Amino acid sequence: MRLRALLDTDALGLRLLGGGDELDRSVRGVMTTDLRDPSRYLSGGELVLTGLAWRRDAADSEPFVRILAQAGVAALAAGEAELADVPEDLVTACARHRLPLFAVHESVAFATITEHVVRQVSGERAGDLAAVVDRHRRMMTSGPAGGGPDVVLDLLGTDLDLRAWVLSPTGRLIAGSKAPGRSGSGELWGRLAAEHLAAVRTGRPGPHRVQVDGTTYSLFPVRGGGRAPGAARDARESVLSDWLLAVDADAGDWAAERLDLLHGVTQLIAVERDRRDAARTVRRRLAQEVLELVQTGAAPAEIAARLRVAAPVLLPGLGTAPHWQVVVARVEWDEAAGLETGRIAQALLEEILVDPLATGPEPSDRIAVAHTGDEAVALVPLPAVSAEHDSAETGLLADALLTAVREPLTAGLDGDGRLTLGVSAAVLSAEGLRGALEEARHARRVAAARPGRVCAAGHQELASHVLLLPFVPDDVRRAFTARLLDPLREYDQRHRAELIPTLEAFLDCDGSWTRCAARLHLHVNTLRYRVGRIEQLTSRDLSRLEDKLDFFLALRMS
Numbered sequence: 175m176r177l178r179a180l181l182d183t184d185a186l187g188l189r190l191l192g193g194g195d196e197l198d199r200s201v202r203g204v205m206t207t208d209l210r211d212p213s214r215y216l217s218g219g220e221l222v223l224t225g226l227a228w229r230r231d232a233a234d235s236e237p238f239v240r241i242l243a244q245a246g247v248a249a250l251a252a253g254e255a256e257l258a259d260v261p262e263d264l265v266t267a268c269a270r271h272r273l274p275l276f277a278v279h280e281s282v283a284f285a286t287i288t289e290h291v292v293r294q295v296s297g298e299r300a301g302d303l304a305a306v307v308d309r310h311r312r313m314m315t316s317g318p319a320g321g322g323p324d325v326v327l328d329l330l331g332t333d334l335d336l337r338a339w340v341l342s343p344t345g346r347l348i349a350g351s352k353a354p355g356r357s358g359s360g361e362l363w364g365r366l367a368a369e370h371l372a373a374v375r376t377g378r379p380g381p382h383r384v385q386v387d388g389t390t391y392s393l394f395p396v397r398g399g400g401r402a403p404g405a406a407r408d409a410r411e412s413v414l415s416d417w418l419l420a421v422d423a424d425a426g427d428w429a430a431e432r433l434d435l436l437h438g439v440t441q442l443i444a445v446e447r448d449r450r451d452a453a454r455t456v457r458r459r460l461a462q463e464v465l466e467l468v469q470t471g472a473a474p475a476e477i478a479a480r481l482r483v484a485a486p487v488l489l490p491g492l493g494t495a496p497h498w499q500v501v502v503a504r505v506e507w508d509e510a511a512g513l514e515t516g517r518i519a520q521a522l523l524e525e526i527l528v529d530p531l532a533t534g535p536e537p538s539d540r541i542a543v544a545h546t547g548d549e550a551v552a553l554v555p556l557p558a559v560s561a562e563h564d565s566a567e568t569g570l571l572a573d574a575l576l577t578a579v580r581e582p583l584t585a586g587l588d589g590d591g592r593l594t595l596g597v598s599a600a601v602l603s604a605e606g607l608r609g610a611l612e613e614a615r616h617a618r619r620v621a622a623a624r625p626g627r628v629c630a631a632g633h634q635e636l637a638s639h640v641l642l643l644p645f646v647p648d649d650v651r652r653a654f655t656a657r658l659l660d661p662l663r664e665y666d667q668r669h670r671a672e673l674i675p676t677l678e679a680f681l682d683c684d685g686s687w688t689r690c691a692a693r694l695h696l697h698v699n700t701l702r703y704r705v706g707r708i709e710q711l712t713s714r715d716l717s718r719l720e721d722k723l724d725f726f727l728a729l730r731m732s
Contacts, residue, residue: 193274371586
């Protein structure tokens, strides 16, 4: 379709601000974005819709428009809801790059324009397609009247007799009712998500047809970020964050028109996904601000002020300051060059922290996740508990977080990826937040030392200093143990004195002469002779705690 046709459609509320001599350009798709650099998701010919959230000052317009022009987009449409009027600097930049610019009236939803373009570009459809597409606008309606993705799933059921569900990559039900006759639908969702992620990792195009308990399901990717099928440079960029549409039917026998319909449905659901993702911006910003303050050693009072701002956003109606927990996650690939692994971990951690039994978007409104480098950091508020209840009882447990999501995530990471996650103890104030961050990071390193694609560790597992040992570099480990133990080993080889077993028993008996002598079946004087020889050979004093600890660690690392 032509840009001129869009401008002539009154219902779309478009007002031309520049580029009137370019209105014969063809529109081949539509993309909604507020990214400062959306180039990776552009393939050319798109009508780009933006709410201008990327613009901080006038200098931002020129690079944004230049990126769009270089990508070959058809036109830019800017919403007036955020800033009332489209900034003049954006108008000037579009004129410089000969990019047609439209203003979108605040009363018109981007979803309305998206639906219109998708319908027109798709061309003539079968009768069942027309019957459903004409009513999709209800799904995208904002406010209480809107039904969200559930509305379009209901329409698929009533108009086409298709049962369908929208699932997260971890198998959480986003929209749709529980599968009829299945008491354990959660298990089904997890298996479908696992099959979908495994299929996406192989690079096979959707829909993916799978069989579970004798029933065939067709799985359609719901790609966020305005990306068309195949637009991502690397499947790993989105495999752990994109939704999927699961249909209780075998799409292998479908006509092209019905497949086209379902692909159109996924595009409309993707708009809703992007809207919900954009709603996380404030929470992400709060988490990022707190993280930066903590990492730069800001005063506790300044951190506490940020926490007071975050608390009512994450826990509306909360009367008292909550406790806080920190969760750290990292997604690692064998070859991660060019991948923004921090953002990948951020999107995944936002999903993991939602109760797997919860449905819809509401629970995610309490999740605040930042990212720094290759790491995602979540700030999780816990309602303040009464004195008779331990805050740990209401907090997050590392193993519990992964119980419901381990199967699908393992499928998505299979081959070359790993997810490791660490959880801190709950802290009561800003003073404890830095310690909680370091505790969560260390717990994640403990998880990383374990085998498996998906691993987690919590603060409860950090009580023993033995967990520090896997993180000592091999060369340091060898040098340390050789310095302390090699003289004893050499002496034992020459004299069969059994100094090493004596040292182990002495430390195991907490330095008790009588208990150690009894365990080794030795006279106490013989034991004292051996310990004295150990001290002489190593220049250490086994009556000192520091030397006892060094020997203990050396024995554990050897």
